[in-house]
Amino acid sequence: MLRPFGLGLLVLMLTLSADQLSKYWILYGLDLPARGSVQVLPFLNFTMVWNRAVTFGMFGWLGDAGRLVFSVVALAVACLLVVWMYRTPSKLTAMCVGAVAGGAIGNVIDRARYGAVVDFLHAHAFGWSWYVFNIADSAIVCAVCVLLLQNCLSGGRQAAPD
Template identity: 50%
Template sequence: MGRISRLGWAAYGLAASIVAVDQAVKFWVLYVFDLPARLSVPVAGPFSLTMVMNKGVSFGLLRADQDLGRWALSAFSLVVAAALAVWARNAERRLTAVSLGLIIGGAIGNAIDRIRFGAVVDFLDFSRLMFPWVFNVADSAITVGVVLLLLDSLTGDKSRAG
């Protein structure tokens, strides 16, 4: 498999940081702030903290109410994270490494929730802005990572194209 590039290590470090922040914030929301007992708390303007245990994929799509679905989604998230980690090990562009680190970290963070709770802990609520989904730090990292990866694919080094 060879050596891991400097940017590959950076991607892994970012992924680990995303997992740590995601899980720490979820711990605070669940056990310190006790959002499950409060259900929804206005924070500022259109932003609220709202407790949602999401059994679906991103933004509640494709619900997996059965145990088989829970484990299938957990396994899928971990396989995607592993595949992206293989890609990241040889990253040559900073934006590629950042993108992959964000997606890997978010996928692992949400997989941890599915394994622990049978659902993903969502709590960031901007529904007053007509954004209908409640999400979390891991979802945000995945979304930003995918957008940056698309941007990277559009602006990357064209001299290597076939």
């Protein structure tokens, strides 16, 4: 049976792999940059967006300098997350932290390779439209939500080993 750190590393690698493989397929298999947008389901499109900023386009005014700033910050955070993952006795915490670190590293790889993050998932329904995101973003958001829920349910105490 894997210990918390091993599970965290496994989730990190699975998240990173799923993110990078999906982006490779979007760019080179589906050729989404040439197609722009493809309806997948009535509420989901693959829509090509090159995100040169961070969440919701924040700090886009930094231009090319932002690419370096965002990458350095994300890598520093990923390193701190790996330390947290190593120290936690909780398997759930380690897995969530691994997902966040894997997602952050996936987006850093995009910035290094393409100069921007590859976003392509576009959820919409009944006139409502969410921002365009990717697997890394999904992993980060879902993992943070689970960490917050875990913290609320534990009353803010250190999570017990599971």
